[in-house]
Amino acid sequence: MRADEARAGGPAVVAAFDGAANAYDRLVAANPGYHRHLRCSARRMGLPGAGSGLRLLDAGCGTGASTAALAEVYPHAEIVAVDASAAMLDRARRKDWPESVRFLHAPIESPGTAVEHYPFDGIFAAYLIRNLPDPDAQLRALRGLLRPGGSLGVHEYSVRDSLPARATWNAVCCAVIIPAGFATTGDAALFRYLRRSVAEFDGVNRFCRRLGEAGFTAVRSATMTGWQRNVVHTFVARRPAETDRGHDGR
Numbered sequence: 001m002r003a004d005e006a007r008a009g010g011p012a013v014v015a016a017f018d019g020a021a022n023a024y025d026r027l028v029a030a031n032p033g034y035h036r037h038l039r040c041s042a043r044r045m046g047l048p049g050a051g052s053g054l055r056l057l058d059a060g061c062g063t064g065a066s067t068a069a070l071a072e073v074y075p076h077a078e079i080v081a082v083d084a085s086a087a088m089l090d091r092a093r094r095k096d097w098p099e100s101v102r103f104l105h106a107p108i109e110s111p112g113t114a115v116e117h118y119p120f121d122g123i124f125a126a127y128l129i130r131n132l133p134d135p136d137a138q139l140r141a142l143r144g145l146l147r148p149g150g151s152l153g154v155h156e157y158s159v160r161d162s163l164p165a166r167a168t169w170n171a172v173c174c175a176v177i178i179p180a181g182f183a184t185t186g187d188a189a190l191f192r193y194l195r196r197s198v199a200e201f202d203g204v205n206r207f208c209r210r211l212g213e214a215g216f217t218a219v220r221s222a223t224m225t226g227w228q229r230n231v232v233h234t235f236v237a238r239r240p241a242e243t244d245r246g247h248d249g250r
Contacts, residue, residue: 013131014084014107016190017062021087023184024063030180037224038069038126041155041234044222047122051077054121057145058082059108060128064092066155070124071101077122080115082106109138119147126155130201139214146239152216154235160203165230169198172227204233211237 020027028034047054051074058067061081070079078100083089084107093103104115109132123142132138142152159165173195181191202210204221211219216237224232 013193016187016193017085018087019187020181020185020190021063021085021091023181024088025065025091027180027184028065033224033226033228035065035069037228037232038066038155039073040224041126041153042066042069042073042124044234044236045122045124045151045153046236047074047077047151050075054078055080055119057115057118057120057123059123059125059142060084060131061092061103062088062127064095064097064103066124066126067092067097067101067103068095069126071098074122076100080104080120082108082115084108108132109134109141115145118145120145120150121147122151122153124153124155127157129154129156129207130197136210136214139211139216143215143239148239149241150239152211152235152237152239154207154211154237156201156207156233156235157198157231158202158204158207158233159198159231160201161205162203162230166199168227169231170195207235211235215240 054074054077056070056074056077056079058070058079058081061067061083062085064081067079067081070077080102081092082104083092086105089103089105106115108128123146125142129135129138146152157169159169173191177194178188178191182188208219208221217240219235219237221233221235223230
């Protein structure tokens with residue numbers, strides 16, 4: 001993986017996820033709270049009831065952990081799950097899913113080629129935004145896929161506002177994530193990228209401002225429990241209720 005492509009969220013990142021797909025579920029299962037925290041972020045989106053009549057987008061679904069969280073919290077919703085990694089999607093599709101869930105292979109930067117049934121009532125983006133080459137453009141694009149009043153939930157690492165959180169993240173990466181990733185896949189590139197991408201990503205306050213600058217309102221954040229406290233966060237925001245013109249909100 002070339003460093004410049006990794007930092008830009010280029011094709012090397014997608015290739016690295018392809019290479020780690022077979023081991024990915026085993027690795028995240030060893031992370032205490034991983035699946036529970038995804039469900040927590042899905043609930044924090046505040047969508048009504050069990051999701052009856054709602055259409056949800058799982059942006060950057062990977063092997064389907066975030067999709068499973070949405071399906072558990074909103075079991076009556078229609079869920080469209082999109083990812084750029086064919087190998088990760090292949091792992092996701094092998095699992096048992098209700099008929100209301102479907103998977104599409106497409107780069108989230110241009111999902112319009114595959115996502116035909118917008119607008120969505122809610123969009124969930126877990127561990128996605130920091131991996132993209134232009135987060136601002138992507139957030140605006142996601143806002144355009146939401147119905148007016150729709151909810152965006154971002155589940156993401158954010159440590160730059162907290163010295164203890166940065167220290168915890170680096171310690172966990174060096175002692176656990178990178179060695180375990182190498183032992184499982186034989187290649188530590190993706191896991192070194194993971195450490196660096198989180199360290200360089202927005203702090204909580206900056207990302208909240210970024211959401212506002214992308215045209216979202218009612219922006220709020222909350223962290224998780226355990227070692228992920230002040231390391232992993234939920235960010236929730238809404239597309240303004242007034243009707244915009246076009247996908248870019250102009």
